[in-house]
Amino acid sequence: MRNWSGIHTSEDARNIAKRRLPWMVFDYFDGAAGAGHGDLLNQQAIRDMRLQTRVLVDVEKRNIGKSILGIDAKVPFGISPMGMCNLACPGADLMLARYAAKYNIPHGASTAASTSLERIGKEANGHAWFQLYFGGNQEVSDSLLDRAEAAGYETLIFTVDVPEVGRRPRELRHGFKMPFKIGPRQFIDFALHPHWSISSLIAGAPTLANFDNNGAFDRTASRAGVNWDFLDRIRQRWKGKLVVKGVLHEGDAKQLVAHGVDAIQVSSHGGRQLESVAEPIHALARIRTALGDDFPLIYDSGLRTGEDICKAYAMGADFVMLGRPLLFAMAAGGEKGLHQLCDVLSQEVSIALAQMGLNDISQVDSSVLL
Ligand SMILES: Cc1cc2nc3c(=O)[nH]c(=O)nc-3n(C[C@H](O)[C@H](O)[C@H](O)COP(=O)(O)O)c2cc1C
Numbered sequence: 001m002r003n004w005s006g007i008h009t010s011e012d013a014r015n016i017a018k019r020r021l022p023w024m025v026f027d028y029f030d031g032a033a034g035a036g037h038g039d040l041l042n043q044q045a046i047r048d049m050r051l052q053t054r055v056l057v058d059v060e061k062r063n064i065g066k067s068i069l070g071i072d073a074k075v076p077f078g079i080s081p082m083g084m085c086n087l088a089c090p091g092a093d094l095m096l097a098r099y100a101a102k103y104n105i106p107h108g109a110s111t112a113a114s115t116s117l118e119r120i121g122k123e124a125n126g127h128a129w130f131q132l133y134f135g136g137n138q139e140v141s142d143s144l145l146d147r148a149e150a151a152g153y154e155t156l157i158f159t160v161d162v163p164e165v166g167r168r169p170r171e172l173r174h175g176f177k178m179p180f181k182i183g184p185r186q187f188i189d190f191a192l193h194p195h196w197s198i199s200s201l202i203a204g205a206p207t208l209a210n211f212d213n214n215g216a217f218d219r220t221a222s223r224a225g226v227n228w229d230f231l232d233r234i235r236q237r238w239k240g241k242l243v244v245k246g247v248l249h250e251g252d253a254k255q256l257v258a259h260g261v262d263a264i265q266v267s268s269h270g271g272r273q274l275e276s277v278a279e280p281i282h283a284l285a286r287i288r289t290a291l292g293d294d295f296p297l298i299y300d301s302g303l304r305t306g307e308d309i310c311k312a313y314a315m316g317a318d319f320v321m322l323g324r325p326l327l328f329a330m331a332a333g334g335e336k337g338l339h340q341l342c343d344v345l346s347q348e349v350s351i352a353l354a355q356m357g358l359n360d361i362s363q364v365d366s367s368v369l370l
Pocket residue numbers: 028029030080081082083084110111112113131159245267268269270271300301302303321322323324325
């Protein structure tokens with residue numbers, strides 16, 4: 001594919017997105033807990049890991065496809081659930097869904113999505129996994145699960161690392177709220193980013209589309225009462241596969257296995273919850289050791305390049321999910337931007353495999369780390 005969009009790395013996508021998006025939206029996407037050190041330290045920890053090269057291996061044929069929970073993905077990454085993706089550009093949720101359908105990869109459809117779970121499910125053609133946030137109201141979460149089941153979802157991601165929403169000062173400074181509250185500061189912000197503002201005006205301001213009335217879901221609500229009994233209730237209710245997302249402790253991981261979950265997503269929520277969080281990439285290795293080789297582990301947080309993706313596999317992931325880079329790619333170049341970045345990441349993985357003397361991403365294990 002011709003690289004018309006200027007996206008040669010995920011950092012390129014971020015830089016273009018930074019120019020195009022209103023400050024409020026860029027800081028909602030890019031922000032993390034506190035001053036963002038937790039997020040940056042994890043990215044640094046991944047960057048600091050070294051891969052071992054090997055020579056004179058025939059690596060002409062290389063496979064970057066990976067299987068997870070019965071899916072044969074054609075690329076070695078999926079789409080982590082993210083709320084309000086249509087803030088990147090109109091139609092972003094469905095761009096992700098189409099990409100998931102084309103490449104056979106999981107697409108986390110968030111409770112806080114800006115497109116209904118039914119529309120995402122249809123467009124993703126069976127590849128969407130519904131992500132549940134418990135919003136404090138049992139009836140609301142029961143009805144979301146009923147809808148997900150009726151829409152044919154087979155896998156549920158239950159996110160458990162948001163007992164309270166992390167303090168993200170970059171969001172707070174801009175007064176980021178759903179639905180938008182437009183004061184003088186936001187007005188200036190939108191006026192200075194006319195391309196985004198006009199296209200969003202024409203398409204209609206993004207809303208929390210899983211709820212008739214934006215007010216039925218408060219993304220900042222406390223979920224502090226959610227406990228193991230609640231998990232058991234979900235496990236009994238949801239007949240499909242259950243992934244629990246946001247786990248960083250080996251003891252929690254072992255308990256989750258005992259409670260019958262099908263997979264664990266090791267994640268720090270991209271550093272958005274606790275600034276002093278231990279690097280999730282290291283938690284991944286500890287949890288892999290604690291659970292042994294066979295239990296399905298998915299990883300997200302801080303992956304920015306194909307080499308990063310290989311490192312997560314080397315640390316014990318069975319599959320990885322991406323967050324912010326996909327939003328930035330769509331903000332930078334719409335659907336073409338998304339495909340461009342995903343092609344770049346796929347090429348980076350393939351080239352890293354060649355350098356490591358491997359023919360298949362499934363061969364990546366701890367032996368490639370120095
Ligand atoms: C803008 C934004 C919205 C998010 N919304 C959700 C969400 O609704 N549910 C959820 O489980 N995780 C959510 N996440 C966290 C992602 O699923 C993922 O854990 C994180 O973005 C991965 O880190 P990365 O952005 O460094 O790749 C969100 C992340 C971002 C950046």
